[in-house]
Amino acid sequence: MASHTIRVTLPDGTELELPRHATAAEAAKRIGPGLAKAALAAEVDGEIVDLTRPLEADCDLRILTERDSEALELLRHSAAHVLATAVRNRVPGAEIGFGPAIEDGFYYDFGVEEPFTPEDLEAFEEEVRRVIEADHPFERRRVTKEEARELFHDDPLKLERLEEFEDDEVITVYRDGPFLDLCRGPHVPSTGRVRNVKLLSAAGAYWRGDERRQMLQRIYGTAFFKEKELEEHLERLEEAKKRDHRVLGQELDLFAVDQRVGPGFILWRPHGSLIRNEIEEYEKELILRHGYEIVYTPHIMSERLFEISGHLENFGEDMFGAMDMKGVRYRAKPMNCPGHICIYQAAQRSHRELPIRYAEFGTVYRYERTGVLHGMLRVRGFTQDDAHVFCTEEQVPGEIEALLDLVDEMLQVFGYPYTLTVATRPEKALGSEEQWARAEHALKSVLEGRGIDYDVDEGGGAFYGPKLDFQLIDAIGRKWQGPTVQLDFNLPERFEIEYVGEDNERHRPVMLHRVLIGSMERFVGGLIEHYAGAFPLWLAPVQVRILPISEQWLEDAREFVQELRDLGIRAELKARETLSYRIRDGEVRKVPYMGVIGEREVEGGTVAVRRRGAGKKQEVMDREAFVERLLEEIRTRALG
């Protein structure tokens, strides 16, 4: 027998007695008028629902306000509906696609005759404000599939989506004023609760993400509860724009792409090359210390090798075409592993030799589709800091341990915090389930043994083995793909690689692919943005500029520059223009140190040192002390 009242338990443990079918909004009102006003939605037994949802039975209830982290997604999803309402008001014939909340905002896809222009976006933003002012309540309705077909008879995209529902499935629609959408919800109570909306951009997007389907027009936007948060978000976008490696790469003379060379190929100019070289030198020292051996393999190899490796079959579309030389076909390598395997196979290997770790700054070529190319971040020719570890299955945990140390050491040097993800067996996978389970267990238990937090990407591994990925977090909080370690059950089989065990039998070793930096191009591109072009001293292309105040002190300055160069410091003499001009130029070029030399400095054997970004604050130092400071900062690879 159902009673007429229900018991509602609040997060603090107190209980409310409410009439059955009371709504969450009514519950909020019972708790307090302030909460009732601030309420946006409710969590009932762990499920987030609209405030208008009747409570049918005893339950746990939490009222969500803008202070709750879940609320932002709600706001943005509702903002997407407000956008669609606005677009439909202006363009009545617009077909409506999907409009979800995403990481930093929301989008909505529309099928329209004419693509949207920036002026359209402004008009829509104006209309969005009107829809918000109108304060239409969001009304949820449960409908049958038949009813829904009727409601959306003018919306072909929605009808298509509708047909995917089971006949007896719960279908809900939401109305706000004139706009009706097929939507699971929940939403904020009314359009008036949506605030601080900014439409950011419009671009084409395929219906259902399928490139064979209709192209819709997607509008991206974002929304925040507080105006200040919106402003800060827009400032972050501005900041990201200022850090764009393509802009800084041009300004600081680091790299270029040249139409004559071809799309997706990077020309490293001298200053960019210096940075890259420093990184490579550092990494070589690091990995030699960690027991790697450095190898080199050719850029062009016989196609036969890629038939054995399976690259041609699985990856052929992305490889550069074959070069036919007197009947033998050759390919630019898309990966370094086959070459390393050939080196491994140059001799019969004993378990006593393992693990064998081959490392190469290996340049590979991949024919990426034109639309994906992007500065240094996505290119067609790039150099990986690639390594392959050949070991026994028992040695895998130890190798993972060693790698965690290596990665941690390296990422600290560059100043990147990071997170980890273990990617597990996908549906289609090579190797036995036990093999995968053992490998995944090995990865996870090493991490757990060290008390390291990690995410799991279920089914995200490659078909040939599980993966451990590191995500870097840059100076403005963006995530970048970092080091990866990949177990490989495939290539050892294909190449039939072996070692002789203690039992004098042949065994198949396990192979690990790993990159730390990934691609030099992408990593340096990322670093440019991470440091906003202001590289720490050890990486700065020009470390010190010496500025004599007038030609009178030129000779002294020249000698000092040479002294610095003799110590391996990248010093430059800048003597021509006015001092102010040279200071400004040094700051704009982000030179870490400038040393001014005038009458006083020549007499005292000192130098007036100005640190990048420190403004007028200068420090007159003995030259010896200045040199010491530079050498120490370079030696420790200080982040500055």
Place this chain on the structure above:
RNA sequence: GCUCCGGUAGCUCAGUGGUAGAGCGCUUCCUUGGUAAGGAAGAGGUCGAGGGUUCAAUUCCCUCCCGGAGCUCCA
């Protein structure tokens, strides 16, 4: 690859159906400087490429190349 936007001096960009502009940079000269641009003069362009319309095309139209915002993709 797809949709849209763009390509003008080394760089950033303005402009026009009738002989092409600015700022920075570069060269030369003057200035000999004390902490974010001293002054002057000069050089520098097949207006992305090809085709079409036109008396005339950098400008309008078409094709291609390259770049950008996204989509898709990143084994």
